[in-house]
Amino acid sequence: MGLFERKNYKIFFRSKGEAVLWLTGGGLMISLIMIAFLILLVLKNGLGNYIPLPITMMELKNGELLMGEVTKSELYTLDKAKFDQLDDKDKLRINENGMKEKRYLLRIGNFELTNEHFKWVSEYEIKNRSYPKDAVIIERLEWGRFYGIPKEFRIDGKAVSTDLNGIISNYKKYHDYVVKLWEEKVSIEKKEIGKLNHYIEKERLKLKKASMDLSKAKATKNELKIKEAQAIYEMSKAEFDAFDKSVKKNYERLIDKIDDLKKEYERYSIHFLTVDGKEKDVKLFEMIRSYYANQLTFSEKVGVYFSRWVEFLTGEPREANSEGGVFPAIFGTVVMTLIMSMFVVPFGVIAAIYMKEYAKSGKLISILRIAINNLAGVPSIVYGVFGLGFFAYTLGASIDKLFYSAKLPNPTFGTGGILWSSLTLALLTLPVVIVATEEAINAVPNSLREGSYACGATKWQTIRYIVLPRAMPGIMTGFILAMSRGAGEVAPLMLVGAVKLAPEMPVDSIFPFVHLERSFMHLGFHIYDLGFQSQNSDAAIPMVYTTTLLLITIVVVLNVVAIYIRNRLRKKFIGSIF
Amino acid sequence: MEETLKNSFDTERKTVYDPLLNNESMIISLKELRLFYGNKQALFNVNMDIPKGKVTALIGPSGCGKSTLLRCINRLNDLLDFVRIEGDITLNGESIYDKSVDLSELRKKLGMVAQKPNPFPMSIYENVVYPLKIDGVKKKSILDEACEKSLKSAGLWEEVKDRLKDNALGLSGGQQQRLCIARAIAPEPEVILMDEPCSALDPLATMKIEELILSLRGDYTVAIVTHNMQQAARVSDYTAFMYMGYLVEYGNTINIFKKPRLKDTEDYITGRFG
Numbered sequence A: 001m002g003l004f005e006r007k008n009y010k011i012f013f014r015s016k017g018e019a020v021l022w023l024t025g026g027g028l029m030i031s032l033i034m035i036a037f038l039i040l041l042v043l044k045n046g047l048g049n050y051i052p053l054p055i056t057m058m059e060l061k062n063g064e065l066l067m068g069e070v071t072k073s074e075l076y077t078l079d080k081a082k083f084d085q086l087d088d089k090d091k092l093r094i095n096e097n098g099m100k101e102k103r104y105l106l107r108i109g110n111f112e113l114t115n116e117h118f119k120w121v122s123e124y125e126i127k128n129r130s131y132p133k134d135a136v137i138i139e140r141l142e143w144g145r146f147y148g149i150p151k152e153f154r155i156d157g158k159a160v161s162t163d164l165n166g167i168i169s170n171y172k173k174y175h176d177y178v179v180k181l182w183e184e185k186v187s188i189e190k191k192e193i194g195k196l197n198h199y200i201e202k203e204r205l206k207l208k209k210a211s212m213d214l215s216k217a218k219a220t221k222n223e224l225k226i227k228e229a230q231a232i233y234e235m236s237k238a239e240f241d242a243f244d245k246s247v248k249k250n251y252e253r254l255i256d257k258i259d260d261l262k263k264e265y266e267r268y269s270i271h272f273l274t275v276d277g278k279e280k281d282v283k284l285f286e287m288i289r290s291y292y293a294n295q296l297t298f299s300e301k302v303g304v305y306f307s308r309w310v311e312f313l314t315g316e317p318r319e320a321n322s323e324g325g326v327f328p329a330i331f332g333t334v335v336m337t338l339i340m341s342m343f344v345v346p347f348g349v350i351a352a353i354y355m356k357e358y359a360k361s362g363k364l365i366s367i368l369r370i371a372i373n374n375l376a377g378v379p380s381i382v383y384g385v386f387g388l389g390f391f392a393y394t395l396g397a398s399i400d401k402l403f404y405s406a407k408l409p410n411p412t413f414g415t416g417g418i419l420w421s422s423l424t425l426a427l428l429t430l431p432v433v434i435v436a437t438e439e440a441i442n443a444v445p446n447s448l449r450e451g452s453y454a455c456g457a458t459k460w461q462t463i464r465y466i467v468l469p470r471a472m473p474g475i476m477t478g479f480i481l482a483m484s485r486g487a488g489e490v491a492p493l494m495l496v497g498a499v500k501l502a503p504e505m506p507v508d509s510i511f512p513f514v515h516l517e518r519s520f521m522h523l524g525f526h527i528y529d530l531g532f533q534s535q536n537s538d539a540a541i542p543m544v545y546t547t548t549l550l551l552i553t554i555v556v557v558l559n560v561v562a563i564y565i566r567n568r569l570r571k572k573f574i575g576s577i578f
Numbered sequence B: 001m002e003e004t005l006k007n008s009f010d011t012e013r014k015t016v017y018d019p020l021l022n023n024e025s026m027i028i029s030l031k032e033l034r035l036f037y038g039n040k041q042a043l044f045n046v047n048m049d050i051p052k053g054k055v056t057a058l059i060g061p062s063g064c065g066k067s068t069l070l071r072c073i074n075r076l077n078d079l080l081d082f083v084r085i086e087g088d089i090t091l092n093g094e095s096i097y098d099k100s101v102d103l104s105e106l107r108k109k110l111g112m113v114a115q116k117p118n119p120f121p122m123s124i125y126e127n128v129v130y131p132l133k134i135d136g137v138k139k140k141s142i143l144d145e146a147c148e149k150s151l152k153s154a155g156l157w158e159e160v161k162d163r164l165k166d167n168a169l170g171l172s173g174g175q176q177q178r179l180c181i182a183r184a185i186a187p188e189p190e191v192i193l194m195d196e197p198c199s200a201l202d203p204l205a206t207m208k209i210e211e212l213i214l215s216l217r218g219d220y221t222v223a224i225v226t227h228n229m230q231q232a233a234r235v236s237d238y239t240a241f242m243y244m245g246y247l248v249e250y251g252n253t254i255n256i257f258k259k260p261r262l263k264d265t266e267d268y269i270t271g272r273f274g
């Protein structure tokens, strides 16, 4: 009997496949749970980062006063020596918590006064806690947040109002005005002076080229040539001097204008008292956002929350990327992904067409196919090294020698840039596109091809009008996969052109508008930089989540758009027969 | 029964022709046609002339080489690189397997309708004018005219004239097959090759196609493969019976069906084997 049962059990296990069902189902479950967990973590931290918090004032038992936002709290194990020194009330509480003490991460800001952005405070250190109504949070252009109690509104250093209502109404009256002036100044600095610098650089290069030509001519010892080059050089020199003069004049005019603006907007400030009794004058133009944190109504909270998101999405980064926006990184990511797609899709499709439609199927093609599939397994950093070595240092250096020789030894294309990054990622994602396209071409029924040939079409016509349209949805799938991979890749980009802070965008208003040689910011690299390179890591970590959320959203949006297009194509080209 | 048939073949290997064929003017001639799929021979010394302006049916059991033969005529077998063809085929007296033959030009003279409807994934209009467009015809008036004319000959015009811009994949199976016929006749070929055009259709759609074939007769030469004896009897002027890669008997349809000369043909037609 026992024997029989055991046999039966074995048969059950082997043949029924019940075990396999459980195994596969369980595997799927585990992966789903892990993905859901990751997404939830990113969502919670990413979305929660910008919720306005109240200002807490803490009076410590050692007499110190602290004020700021509690950004995090956690339990930790207190060491025995510390524990023994505590009074009974604290000991009781800690015992109840299983020998763990609670501590809070207080964002105290006022970095220029305290030299700290954040401070850990344990529960046992706190004597009492309060939420002062008149305390203000100020997000500033520099030095991070400021926490204080406003005392005076000042113009030219003289108090014009000292009561709360007066300060608020003056703030409202002057803030927009001051910010506008400040923005004007930034725009002059960035755009107009940038343009001037650009032009003068161009002229300088012209002159340098002329002088190089001259010395070249001198080396040939050909009188005629020397004379000619000399003439050109002299002309360029005169041109340059004239240009330089006019530019200098312009330059001075702009500097004067900036000074005027500066003088005007720096007149307005608010005088604050901090919790540790220090006084501080905060200029009005520095204040990006200020609010009485403990008096906010719900709708005001929502307003602050969304205005922070708007700044994040449209603004430029501040404070070593740990504050402000990521617009340049969004822009860089999207532009890089688009350029990459422009390269990888045509190349991938052409390669796949050749392998499927033209090449005779044989050993060579099989080997090629295996090689391509294996390319997908090469670590991405290797592509980065290749991109740097081949694209930047070899190809780029030759381009520099040919077209930008006047600028040498400063590289133009001979260093990392958005073009080389796009090409590197195009190479990285090429196998994906080739494999997807090959499969799509495989799936085109032979009857369609024969129908086309029977109509008298040539091979190319058949590919162009029948095979490619029909394979389009599949090609789109490859494109989607490549795009997601490209947008999320970081390692190779670190080598070939992504930077922490790009001074200029790859697309701007200066001719020729698209600057493929420029380095650029990328969301993936931004995340890496925030998470691992940041000085102020307590402020940066929440931004990691927010930026990750954004990157995931961008990838999802790109995918949804592509999938939408694909489904429309599918309806159009495949449909149902009968 | 099959055994005896095979044996009789291996000994004789001679096709029986109907003398009535001698009265016809021929458009296509197959001369000693042999075809090999790799090492496997699929056609054995086929000699067959297809009369101009008539409908010729090819019948025979599955796998006997009907499709292969049809595809030799418009050289579709060339697409398979493991196929070897010996012998010759002439169209209007000129060899189509000559090196100088332009395949596109040849195929434009030979319209083809496949067993399963294979409309292209584009609009009805685009489908019909596809052969003209790839031929370089750009003028809209010519294309429009050709489209209307072929759709009318294919008996589809009334059903689709209001939705020419719709995707062809939205048509029913029978409509799709008639669309493929319209596409095949759009460039006004000399010959139309049909490989079981009705095998995927219901009786009503089949009837329409048969009417269509009858109406094409005279203007076009039609070669049609079919498994349906009644169909062959209804639409064709001449019938060829094939078996195992051989052309067995070829003659006037009425003669083949009423008094076949060979017992094998009779057996096949009366459904006693195959």
Ligand SMILES: Nc1ncnc2c1ncn2[C@@H]1O[C@H](COP(=O)(O)OP(=O)(O)OP(=O)(O)O)[C@@H](O)[C@H]1O
Binding pocket: B037, B042, B060, B061, B062, B063, B064, B065, B066, B067, B068, B069, B080
């Ligand atoms: N692509 C191919 N590769 C190898 N052998 C083939 C190929 N196509 C056809 N054959 C062989 O050639 C022979 C004739 O095939 P063919 O398709 O011409 O038959 P058929 O008479 O059209 O049959 P059916 O009535 O079933 O369509 C068959 O034995 C078949 O196995």
Ligand SMILES: [Mg+2]
Binding pocket: B066, B067, B068, B195
């Ligand atoms: Mg067949």
